[in-house]
Amino acid sequence: MPTETFEFQVEARQLLQLMIHSIYSNKDVFLRELVSNASDALDKLRIEALRDDTLGADVSDLHIEIEADKEARTLTVRDNGIGMSHDEVVQLIGTIANSGTAKFVRELKEAKDSATAEDLIGQFGVGFYASFMVADEVTLVTRRAGESKGTRWTSSGEGTYTIDTAPDAPQGTSVTLRLKPADAEDKLYDYTSPWKIKEIVKRYSDFITWPIRMVTAADSDTGADEEASEGQEAGPREPETLNSMKALWARPRDEVSDEEYHELYKHISHDWSDPLEIVRLQAEGTFEYQALLFIPFHAPHDLFMQGYKRGVQLYVKRVFIMDDCEELMPPYLRFVKGVVDAQDLSLNVSREILQQDRQIQLMHRRLAKKVLSTVKDMMTGSPERYATFWREFGRVLKEGLLSDFENRDAILAVSSFASTHDKEELTTLQAYVERMKEGQEHIYYLTGESRQAIENSPHMEAFRAKGIEVLLLTDPVDEVWVDAVPGFEGKQLRSIAKGEVDLGTEEEKKEAADEREKRQEEYAALLTWMSELLGEHVKEVRLSSRLTVSPACVVSDTHDVTPALEQMYRAMGQEVPHVKRILELNPGHPLVSGLNKAHAERSDDPALAETAELLHGMALLAEGGELTDPSRFIKLVAQRLENTL
Numbered sequence: 198m199p200t201e202t203f204e205f206q207v208e209a210r211q212l213l214q215l216m217i218h219s220i221y222s223n224k225d226v227f228l229r230e231l232v233s234n235a236s237d238a239l240d241k242l243r244i245e246a247l248r249d250d251t252l253g254a255d256v257s258d259l260h261i262e263i264e265a266d267k268e269a270r271t272l273t274v275r276d277n278g279i280g281m282s283h284d285e286v287v288q289l290i291g292t293i294a295n296s297g298t299a300k301f302v303r304e305l306k307e308a309k310d311s312a313t314a315e316d317l318i319g320q321f322g323v324g325f326y327a328s329f330m331v332a333d334e335v336t337l338v339t340r341r342a343g344e345s346k347g348t349r350w351t352s353s354g355e356g357t358y359t360i361d362t363a364p365d366a367p368q369g370t371s372v373t374l375r376l377k378p379a380d381a382e383d384k385l386y387d388y389t390s391p392w393k394i395k396e397i398v399k400r401y402s403d404f405i406t407w408p409i410r411m412v413t414a415a416d417s418d419t420g421a422d423e424e425a426s427e428g429q430e431a432g433p434r435e436p437e438t439l440n441s442m443k444a445l446w447a448r449p450r451d452e453v454s455d456e457e458y459h460e461l462y463k464h465i466s467h468d469w470s471d472p473l474e475i476v477r478l479q480a481e482g483t484f485e486y487q488a489l490l491f492i493p494f495h496a497p498h499d500l501f502m503q504g505y506k507r508g509v510q511l512y513v514k515r516v517f518i519m520d521d522c523e524e525l526m527p528p529y530l531r532f533v534k535g536v537v538d539a540q541d542l543s544l545n546v547s548r549e550i551l552q553q554d555r556q557i558q559l560m561h562r563r564l565a566k567k568v569l570s571t572v573k574d575m576m577t578g579s580p581e582r583y584a585t586f587w588r589e590f591g592r593v594l595k596e597g598l599l600s601d602f603e604n605r606d607a608i609l610a611v612s613s614f615a616s617t618h619d620k621e622e623l624t625t626l627q628a629y630v631e632r633m634k635e636g637q638e639h640i641y642y643l644t645g646e647s648r649q650a651i652e653n654s655p656h657m658e659a660f661r662a663k664g665i666e667v668l669l670l671t672d673p674v675d676e677v678w679v680d681a682v683p684g685f686e687g688k689q690l691r692s693i694a695k696g697e698v699d700l701g702t703e704e705e706k707k708e709a710a711d712e713r714e715k716r717q718e719e720y721a722a723l724l725t726w727m728s729e730l731l732g733e734h735v736k737e738v739r740l741s742s743r744l745t746v747s748p749a750c751v752v753s754d755t756h757d758v759t760p761a762l763e764q765m766y767r768a769m770g771q772e773v774p775h776v777k778r779i780l781e782l783n784p785g786h787p788l789v790s791g792l793n794k795a796h797a798e799r800s801d802d803p804a805l806a807e808t809a810e811l812l813h814g815m816a817l818l819a820e821g822g823e824l825t826d827p828s829r830f831i832k833l834v835a836q837r838l839e840n841t842l
């Protein structure tokens with residue numbers, strides 16, 4: 198096959214350009230990325246060989262090899278793992294499949310300073326492409342296990358790469374970097390130095406479960422090892438294993454540094470930033486397992502996309518079994534990354550077995566509880582970290598209120614919400630309850646698109662006037678869980694846009710009821726007439742006890758679906774009937790009292806019907822809703838304005 202030249206996909210090209218002009222100051226991490234990919238390839242081969250005994254791959258000495266050539270200034274990372282087919286090379290190396298890449302590259306280009314750029318790369322990770330920070334040419338030779346021919350891929354990272362066949366390629370992958378000249382000022386070190394390589398492997402990849410061996414050519418600078426090598430004959434030496442391969446989760450806490458934990462996290466999560474929190478669990482007894490879990494610092498871009506992979510890996514007796522083991526974590530904790538190592542499962546355990554395994558179900562429960570209790574500890578012990586957690590993951594955690602009945606209270610206890618109590622600070626339900634006024638029975642909330650929209654809504658008026666705190670809920674999931682959660686500490690959650698409001702002390706309530714009864718008589722004719730007139734749009738027109746400023750508002754009946762929820766169901770393709778709402782009028786408003794008076798005097802005046810229609814339209818607009826016929830609304834308003842001129 199002749200050499201083929203391909204163009205990089207646009208995003209890949211842009212990303213490479215950014216790498217070549219290396220905006221990332223810690224260039225050493227390129228080796229971590231190559232070793233991490235090699236380790237994944239070895240895991241994959243081991244598992245595929247277990248499942249498919251016709252593969253014919255030799256799995257007796259799976260390892261990673263690093264070879265540096267000082268003369269040629271090349272560095273090679275080689276593995277005898279799964280390898281890639283020709284098509285896989287084109288697909289995996291020439292394009293970036295990761296969703297959100299385009300957005301990421303755009304943000305990266307717009308990043309004003311290098312700290313922002315570093316932070317962005319940290320959130321995204323660029324894997325294999327990091328090689329272009331230190332190399333001006335990268336050659337990858339690979340042969341997939343089970344295939345007879347290999348593939349060679351070469352690029353200088355500019356716009357194109359070439360591919361040809363490599364007939365003699367051994368099974369696995371080798372990546373050779375032609376290194377840029379060392380430039381210590383730019384943190385570009387001499388990556389042919391065995392001393393430097395050892396340091397990087399120790400720092401970033403010590404826990405990798407496969408041996409990472411280094412072969413040094415005889416004339417290489419061995420740095421720290423110089424003494425040991427004195428007097429030896431020229432020629433290749435015995436390869437040296439650089440990593441300890443110790444499973445961090447099995448080592449006592451005080452023997453492992455935070456940095457070591459962080460590097461394991463980065464390997465598992467492909468994140469370049471340190472995690473926010475480490476969660477450790479050692480379960481003893483009949484079913485023994487260890488878990489080392491991490492809560493990331495940032496929510497990944499694709500957390501809410503379909504097919505998002507959960508990050509918990511399953512090991513059995515220190516042997517990697519599978520990535521993304523969803524049986525171990527509930528969906529609302531899908532952002533948690535880490536390792537769970539079980540002692541008493543079979544190495545051949547399959548997804549089907551996991552789904553039915555009672556022990557796995559017990560692990561799942563225990564791990565969820567442990568993560569939630571860690572969040573709780575964060576909340577009390579380190580409020581700033583908790584604030585970061587909630588900003589990044591609060592939205593997804595609240596999904597648990599709908600699915601995890603058993604942990605509902607624990608989730609509520611670690612949730613926080615915007616509230617009218619404070620412009621910036623969020624509140625917990627506990628703090629809300631402690632602040633409740635005398636005679637207040639419920640926890641009040643309002644859902645909406647933004648804090649501003651909610652605060653401007655007419656529904657807030659009576660609550661503002663009486664100084665009663667309202668939670669301001671703006672996440673889509675809030676529309677749903679508020680209906681599913683019965684309450685908190687015996688206090689019911691109540692939407693201020695639903696049902697009747699009944700605020701104040703017993704005495705005030707009685708006064709309000711007497712007043713309402715009086716008004717009711719006064720307005721009875723108007724209300725009956727309007728209910729009939731607007732019957733197509735509303736189920737009832739009644740007097741309001743929640744308005745102090747606006748003339749009218751629309752509310753839902755206590756157990757009815759709200760318009761936002763109705764819209765969400767439709768967006769998900771579900772058929773839902775349109776639910777009519779209730780129009781409430783403020784008898785204290787001159788427009789309403791005026792309309793009542795006019796209706797008593799000349800009930801057949803067609804202009805009154807239009808005014809009633811306008812009142813309904815205004816009520817919809819005031820809560821940020823939509824009109825059924827905006828052009829008619831405008832026409833009626835324009836006519837009335839004309840009359841004022």
Ligand SMILES: Nc1ncnc2c1ncn2[C@@H]1O[C@H](COP(=O)(O)OP(=O)(O)OP(=O)(O)O)[C@@H](O)[C@H]1O
Pocket residue numbers: 230234235238276278279280281289290321322323324325326369370467468
């Ligand atoms: N040594 C290797 N052996 C086999 N396949 C490899 C090897 N290196 C890379 N690949 C394949 O190429 C893909 C892309 O690698 P790359 O390092 O760019 O991204 P990644 O590891 O998937 O994710 P990230 O960008 O977050 O690091 C890998 O997912 C893997 O399928």
